[in-house]
Amino acid sequence: MNNEELSRMLESFDNLKADKYPLKEYLNIGRPGVRRMDGVEKASGAARYTIDVQLPGMLHGRFLTSPYPHAEIMSMDTSEAEKAPGVRAVLRYDDPELPEKASLGGHEPGPAVVLPRVAHFQGEEVGAFVVADSEEIAEEALDLIKVEWKQRPFVLDPEEATKHGAPIANPEALPGTNVDPQATYIEKHGDVEKGFAAADKIIEFKFYKRLDTWVGPERPCGVFRWNGETAEVWIKQQRPHIAKRHIATWFGGIPMNKIDLHCLYQGASFGGWSQSQWNLGGHYCAALVSRRLQRPVKWSFSQREDFYGGEMDDGVYDYKVGFKLDGTITAIEAHALLTNQWLPVFGILKHVHDNTRIPNLYAKTEPVQVNKGPCYATRCEQNSNCHSMTQIFARVAAELGMDPTEIALKNDGAEGHDMAWLDQRKAEMGFPVNDSLRECIEKGKAAMDWDNKWHAPGAKMLSNGRMHGLGFTWSHEWDDSAGSAEIAIYLERNDATAVILGCHSDVGVNAQTAYCQVAADELGLRMEDVRFKGQMDAGFYTMTADTSTNMSVNGAAVRHCARLLKKKILDLAVAPRGVTQLKSFPPAFPGKKAEDLEIKEGVIYEKANPANRMTVAEFIGPSGAMGPLLSTIGEPVWAGKEGVNYPLRLTPPIFEHAWHIQRGAYIGVRLRLCRQAHFMEVEVDPETGEVEITHIVNANDVGKAISVEGCQGQQYGGAIMAAGRGHSEEVVHDPNTGVMLNGNLLNYKIPTMMDVGPIDTILVESGMGYGPYGLVGIGEDVATIMPTLIGTAIHNAIGAWVDGYPATPDVVLKALGKA
């Protein structure tokens, strides 16, 4: 292995220490006002999404959905649908070409039923896939299908589902029970009995978090076309490389190099949907019908179908907390039942362990099956943990009559150790020793005018008759998912503009601009001369832009690639540019060493003599006929005509690649160093139970901000999504029929522009992230940590705890004893 390969290899491992390569000067990184690269496309309507794809001869596929929450198809007559004008195919669950299972979705290939016969929730796509000339015809044909259903007993409530004799929600996946003991997550640290014995006070509380859902504005959809033996696929997916892996396993195996993928812009994607098996069933069905008919097929869900499924925090939470009178928490015991976890269940005290000195913890988190849609990590699976953080510190503070920010600071630490221990670890790892939580709290409190506004619960009535309340929560910043990123950068001949290549999906977090900011600063190019080009078929698989790992993994690969590329440029600038039989061509910078040179704003110059300069474009030279016309032995082919003075540009293609690998950082891999703190101010109408969110303050220690506006967008955007989750968003099912009642935007209430007051966004930059330049992720955090914050603010307003979320007016009135 040569030095270059060794360098790449070393860089490919995840950083468990402080960044090795801080820049002395940041020109584009962290600069406010960097132009958003996808801005014009998106503002002008030019941005294309998968739902926009129109191909010649394209057909449209729609699914039959179950009218019942739990039922199996006993027989199905599709003859009328098949005869309907404009219907081109009806794919049935018993089609001989359909495999029993195929690899459809998830982090890794894994088997799932493509077109099920049995429905486990009302609205599930089952039985038939109708392909027609238009969506409308397909939809009408679905009504012509006659199905003999056998209804099965169903259960919707997680507590009911655990009782003896409860209907089994999904016997195909989990026979005989609704709780899989093997999937139960146990966390145990210290000795909780000892911790409770040492406590001055012990409180117990319980709350519900009701199902909310992602509601992507672009419906789930995809397009499949066969071009001879090559498959061409348009996917709405956060992880295009994983989709390609799945597709490659279909039909006895399709070579990866015969799958042409297009991953266009996505009409919102917050993680989960992309990872569900059920979303790629459409692709399989479309692929099969497309192959039979030799026409492109677009499949899609209806708007209503987009409301099934939801976030992984739907469930019931129980806590017992012991603490001293000074606010030191001595022990926590917790239990949660979380519904339909389509990913491994996540322990609900992990954030408490990650972020505090609390030595004694025990938590049991049980996944329970009910007859509702699948629950996926949707910005993100750590929300149940965040609810624990929010509720525990607020309840202890309320019990002691203390400020919750004091309780947080008193217990801040890591993995059962105090801040002195954590500060030592920071220093050992080479990080600056900063008190991240204290800085977030101080800045957040100042923005909220907290010290002047804070009051005892139920103590402040406003002149409008409403009760005033404040809430606070905190946790760490995270960028946890395992994954790898491969990045390539090449410089165009003629103008030396740079193109960053990566197989990558856009989820709206301004990642492309951030990559370019990194590459521009590392390469010494102007921001406008760098472009990120998402491509699907030249390799260079990047880590998904979800899970907040965007900059920590992809950003690291971009940074390293740019560093290698700059080294290559400077090495070439001092090397002979070519040796032919006629003569040798001297270096661009004769007699200099690479370290004598620097690149800035697209110009290579000698550091000691800046007048000795050449633009990178001049150095690289033109393309094609204007470039290095050489014979096979390296001679200028026009030498006789042009002579040896022909201005040859004997530079090789200026291209580099790099990669970065991150292990999943969930469990004991990294100490959490960067914190975030969030504050909410509300007014509660004690007569109606209505809550108005009048002010939010987000203080996030992102370590180092690359795209300032991108980070701020995740702060206010996350806060607004969280406000919906905590205040108004709930997928409601009829308890008698199991039918979802509000699968539309008229009755499922996502926040509007007027539903949340001003939002202050504070970025703290402690440099204590494990990513490049000391950064840490932010994309998932705010929407995940804040949903139950509204409950603590309501408590501060009315002096009573709501027992469930969303805290709709009826829930607030119940807390007030009025409902």
Next chain:
Amino acid sequence: MEHPKDDGLVEEALIELIVNGDACKIRVQANWTMDYVLREKLGLTGTKEFCGQGACGACAVIIGGRPILACMTLAIECDGQAVETVEGIARAKHPLIEAYVKHHCMQCGFCTPGFVVTAKALLDKNPSPTVDEIKEALVGNLCRCGTYPQHIKAVQEASRILRGG
């Protein structure tokens, strides 16, 4: 419009539209929405469909000086009308586009055209809107990514530019 069939119901008709200044004739079925016609028949996919039932504003276009929800508007009823879509607003180099880029008013971007169209209709009618007026105009546009705070800044900036400021 064409003569109705015997049952009195018009099934389809040839209508004339002026879309972003371009005259076009198109045969439409009676149940086709303007959203469907713009997207599927004229290829103007900047007009989006999110909720499909008039609750989100993603399909907004300007007809008769007002922002209209194209998913709730039958194309057959728009015979002879001028329709302005986001593509037309961009083609005219309206300052809203650059203001939206500058203020990062988009994340996933799916709802953004609907905001731009609604904001354009507001500025056409009210060149100097207050913050409350902007909120009132845009409250019917839903953004799942939560970009709301930025739209107010962008509309204010476009307003300033249009007034020569």
